[in-house]
Amino acid sequence: MNKNNFFKQTETPKSKNIDKSQNSQLKYYYGRQCISGDDIQAVTEVLKSDLITQGPKAKEFENELSKFFGAKFAATVANGTAGLHLIGLALGWKQDDIIITSPITFLASANCAIYAGAKVDFVDIDEKTYTIDPNKLEDKIKSYSSKNKKIKAVVAVDYAGHPCDWKSLNELKNKYDFQLINDFCHALGAEYENDIKYAVKYADAVNLSFHPVKHITTGEGGAVLTNNELIDRKIKTLRTHGMTKDESILEKNDGPWYYEMHEVGFNYRITDFQCALGISQLKKLNKFLEQRRTIANFYNNYFKDDERFITPFVASNVKHAYHLYPLQIKFDELKIDKKEFYFRLKENGVVFQVHYIPVHLQPFYKKNFGFKEGDFPISEKFYQRELSIPIYPSLNEEDLTFISNAIVTTLNEMK
Template sequence: MKSKTYSYGKQNIDRDDIESVVEVLKSDWLTQGPTINEFEKALADKFGSRYAAACANGTAGLHLIALGLGWSKGDLIVTTPITFLASANCAIYAGANVDFADIDERSYTIDPEKLEDKIKYYRAKNIHVKAVVAVDYAGHPCDWEALKNLKEKYGFQLINDFCHAPGAEYKNDYHYAVNYADAVNMSFHPVKHFTTGEGGAVLSNDREFIDRVKILRTHGATKDPRILEKNDGPWYYEMHEVGFNYRITDFQCALGISQLKKLDSFINERRKIAAYYDEFFKNDDRFITPIVNENSKHAYHLYPLQIKFEELGISKKEFFDKMKEKNIFLQVHYIPVHLQPFYKKRFGFKEGDFPEAELFYKREVSIPIYPGLNEEDLEYITGSIVGALDSMK
């Protein structure tokens, strides 16, 4: 058995990254220092936003977006069922209600036609959709033109949960995320395209919104003279609303700055791995490989391979066990959020509500895709997948 182990994702840290962090560790600032501002500027420059606010993680970023956009009790937020819990939970944090629109079977992102059907359903009940959280799942951009048209038609806020997609392009636009959405959320968890360890950021072209996000990430406290009701001296601060401790450290941002410089090379490696998988699996009708729309360039945070377990009469769990024996640790992205016990109990969702998402969940397997995998690794991974299925006939 091959001694090397594989997971669906993995960080790539080199000497430059380590030296960048050590330099900050030797400085006077570990947190709330100048490197945070440097990282925010680098993010804004890279992704084309006027402003950026770095924070503790991607979940914190979504919560800050919810608060910054004024979500509150009784508001209705719609997102996709195929996403991490945080894309829906952020609405719950703000006291809002949650519903979903099913996915498009090609891109696995929220389907604009099904979203409009959902909006019309609620309008017939005199309920206004406050916001839509659209997720660029696996690194494939949503149909942002259609989503923006719906936003203008029905007047909701539009959020890009962009955690999977740094480096993607939509209609030849690298900066599409901030050009279509009111707010953009990012995550820098180790399995993402570049990492700060834990960390996240909110991007926007709206200064007033970002200023509010920055106050809310620091307990709601501010020293901004434009906001203060009085000023007793340089130590003085005020809290006008409750915030949270969602700050990020300088040494994390040092790692982020170093990693961000390598994003393009990381994306190129991921695309080469995806091309290898596409070619390997394309003529085997047991598999469905990801489709990339003509107007998009995929960033491949994930390679979501669908295996027709139900047609093959094979147990997905047993397949995972077989792969584990080969030191290949797969993952599934995601269990549809509406099938989580909390959402079933709170909102009455049930199996069958979003059939495309549910079928996708039954078939989807996230196989290893990250910089550093060589051709020998890919041969081993693909050979193990086919071998496991063959052995289970």
């Protein structure tokens, strides 16, 4: 079957067993890049040019990102973690500031506060959307207020590709006066209230990642979107060692080569050949999204009638981008060990990942901030049940049938 021949599904095929004899070398992983000849050609052209870094492609990629996502400004950076770091610095986070995020996210969503010397706290997820719960957030804000403390910022994660409840978050931002950041790395191309350009409308800054498992890739790489010129200017200065040639702020000017450093920055730049790949990939984002949604629909149909599984919920005002397909299995009720299930499923040809180990349970956060098991029960239960199963554009119907059958067969074997 042609990998690019996407299917229209009315009934999802199922079989009780998988053919292990055909599976000795076969392995499906939760995500992978999708690179084609035109991507390679775009990179090759830059590699043959005079400038393979700090050339014109970064600016071109920034312009394309701004256009696609409706942002006034875009700044490319070395990776998504660098983007979050620079956002915190650009927003002026400092010692004793309180930054709130979700426990169900990658470490960088919380670590960015630590980089700035700030303090981290968490708010549990909504049980349906797996994104930060606005009601619990307001409770947390009120709790701090009762102690004469105020939160500085909220880093809200559009987990798996499902947008947060941004209207509610924005109302809280206006009510309690805090900064709002969208950790948008999972949600490129998602829609909120029928708007693919929603992210910069609600957030002060929006963070993107172009890691190979994301919707589009530059190998490593990221970007920060914003409608605030001061934030953009700060990030673009800090990503290049804090150097500036802006004549309006130079203390003197010895000539065209002259630059000054007014504050310590970092080498968080991205190369031109990475940006060339990003430009090429961005042109395919809509196609990639269509394919991911088709895959998700297949899985939804396959698992929906089996009470052992919980398939991802999608709110009525949202169009999911499906960076991940977070399938929950009720291991606790089935009295099945998740670790054993992992190894058995791997033997059957499918390797899942788990997104995520709740950040508050990491030894660093337990030791330094006093978090413990039971602090955020919805996130902890979600972690115990969640597995991210393969979802990437090159999967076809035959692949998905095999993957789904392998999951069910392995579960049946462990009864």
